[in-house]
Amino acid sequence: MKDIPLCQVHKQGVALGRSVDLSKFSGYDELVAELDRLFDFNGELKALEKNWLIIYTDDEGDMMLVGDDPWQYVLLVPSHHSIEVCFPPLNVMLHC
Numbered sequence: 001m002k003d004i005p006l007c008q009v010h011k012q013g014v015a016l017g018r019s020v021d022l023s024k025f026s027g028y029d030e031l032v033a034e035l036d037r038l039f040d041f042n043g044e045l046k047a048l049e050k051n052w053l054i055i056y057t058d059d060e061g062d063m064m065l066v067g068d069d070p071w072q073y074v075l076l077v078p079s080h081h082s083i084e085v086c087f088p089p090l091n092v093m094l095h096c
Contacts, residue, residue: 011039011085020083027071035085045085053086 010017018038025031035054036045044050054066059077066074066083 007083009035009038009083009085012087014039022075028067031066035083039085051087054083055086056083 006019007022008017009020020031020034020038022031025034032046032054035041036043039045041052045052045054055063056066058064069077
């Protein structure tokens with residue numbers, strides 16, 4: 001697989017973002033677990049019912065939920081290399 005750039009991840013309400021190497025994960029579950037750890041969610045981000053969304057903006061400018069596309073696609077498409085963790089999930093039409 002070609003070199004995958006680091007993914008920039010930002011949590012709403014936190015000024016400092018994090019960089020994540022997507023190539024070290026085999027799927028979404030591992031990515032979510034790492035984001036949960038990096039941003040001190042204490043398991044909340046991995047819960048079935050959560051108050052946070054993990055989103056990215058696609059090539060057309062639409063906000064998409066992480067997990068909507070196949071994992072291999074995420075690794076290849078540059079628009080996936082910037083992710084936001086947002087609150088609340090009920091209002092996904094607003095930019096976090």
